[in-house]
Amino acid sequence: MGKTIAEKIFDAHLRDEPFSGTYVLDLDRVLCHEITTPVAIADLEWRGKDRVFDNTKIKAVIDHVTPAKDSKTALQGKMLRDWAHRHAIKDFFDVGHNGVCHALFPEKGYIRPGFTVIMGDSHTCTHGAFGAFAAGVGTTDLEVGILKGVCAFRKPNTIRINLTGTLAPGVYAKDVILYVIGQIGVNGATDRVIEFRGNIVDEMSMEARMTLSNMAIEAGGTSGICLPDMTTVDYLWPFIQNDYPSKEAACEDFRRWHSDEDAVYEKVLDFDVSTLEPMVTYGYKPDCVKPVGELAGARVDQVYIGTCTNGRIEDLRVAAAVLKGKKIAEHVRGIVSPATPKIFKDALKEGIIDIFMDAGFCVTNPTCGACLGMSNGVLAEGEVCASTSNRNFNGRMGKGGMVHLMSPATAAASAIAGVIADARKL
């Protein structure tokens, strides 16, 4: 019987099966940020076990609230910073070098096909775009990961989602994943791995695949995996070129992780996305999704472009193409947060930052920012934000505020119109 990519990764990393159906895996990466890690650090200290299993496999960043906004967030940053220094964690990213974890760590080449990755952050599933098994965990799993380099999972039952057809111009990975979540529901993949397949995924850039994988958790998925191919090799090449004689050799090596032809899936879902329209959420769950036309005209007070879903260079390029030579509506507060310093610099070089600023956007430093209402860009009661982020929960961006999720193109168009708008019709 054949195996899925997730099953192959589990087999290659199995440390222990303490009970039937419980798989304790060795970890290749334990990623840390300043919100969920400090409590783990404090607990390890309290237990007299302030140790790390391998300081080269642990990567850390301050990204949620940076630079610190108050004494509490300053303390969180300090706890992570002191701990990273204490344990000589070389790959620690602080002010001036930091960015959104799920954009920064892939950009540094830390995630490879076949890896096991955990982080105390639900959007860790993003890294599945590289053909890794990457799962968001809580602080206790993170703590054990830091100390022992292991994490426990149930059998990785997999839902295969085949995305086929041709994406119409103006329709992006974000629209695809919003549509998929709308179809299967916020509970549709709970305790399951999603394997994204089909020509649509094959043709996507790594940035677009990360957008796709990023939102697997919004359908409850443990991880959202894409199979590694030449696109993956091209992205990782600067980091792996000494490991392989050629890109073809790297690609061939990555193929060993591919799901077998006769792999067993719990479910196979086929979506032809050829007629897909840009999608926008309404209400307070990410599966409440409609084509942009049905929500067009709804007023927005703020537009947010950035985050681990859509804050990468490709996203900024798409938004800038819509914004070029235009001004955003007078009543709209436009905020853009390039997800990493490299993205910020590339956007500067390409003139994208000029376009955003000329249109009337505020450009912030790389940070998670407004997405979860922890630092900047918080909404007042009754306000509405058109956002490229991944969650529209009640109060997410500020108590009493409402969020519509959409692609960078739709967000940019909505900023210009001052209401939800279809970028193709501007």
Added chain:
Amino acid sequence: MKKTFGGPAIFLDRSDINTDEIIPAKYLTEVTKEALKPYILEDLKLEGFDPKGQALKNARVLVTRENFGCGSSREHAPWVFEVNGIHTIIAQSYARIFRQNTFNGGMLAIELPKADIDRLFALSREGAVEIAVDLEGQTLKARAGGREETLRFEISPFDKALVQAGGWVEFADARY
């Protein structure tokens, strides 16, 4: 630390209650579990539910519907229950990370079929519900208004071992 289970129950009659509703992100700047205590379920809008009310203060058990704890991975969600004395959660289903976080902390996230959850909600309409948990025997006894329901529950051997060990750190430290 080993937990105690059972006690007076509070009922939240909605599916997909997310971790932002359980503990809003703005409180994630706290670095101790105790500091979260006043903010339990602060953003949950549900008819008849008052996050500052006596019913929640008295509760030691929480009963709810499907996909409880979806959204963020924040362990602050089970912690805010822990520091408020709620160590037993009963639902039709959970988001994976929330369920694992709850067991990892040595607490109980009991899953029951829809029919059993419906029976508990029906019982709650007869008065205040008190629930006793027998982890060894894997049964619950729920009492209200002179009526009693006995329900059997399933729990994976791993999750049970975590609860008995007091949590995942204790379990993993002893074994790896």
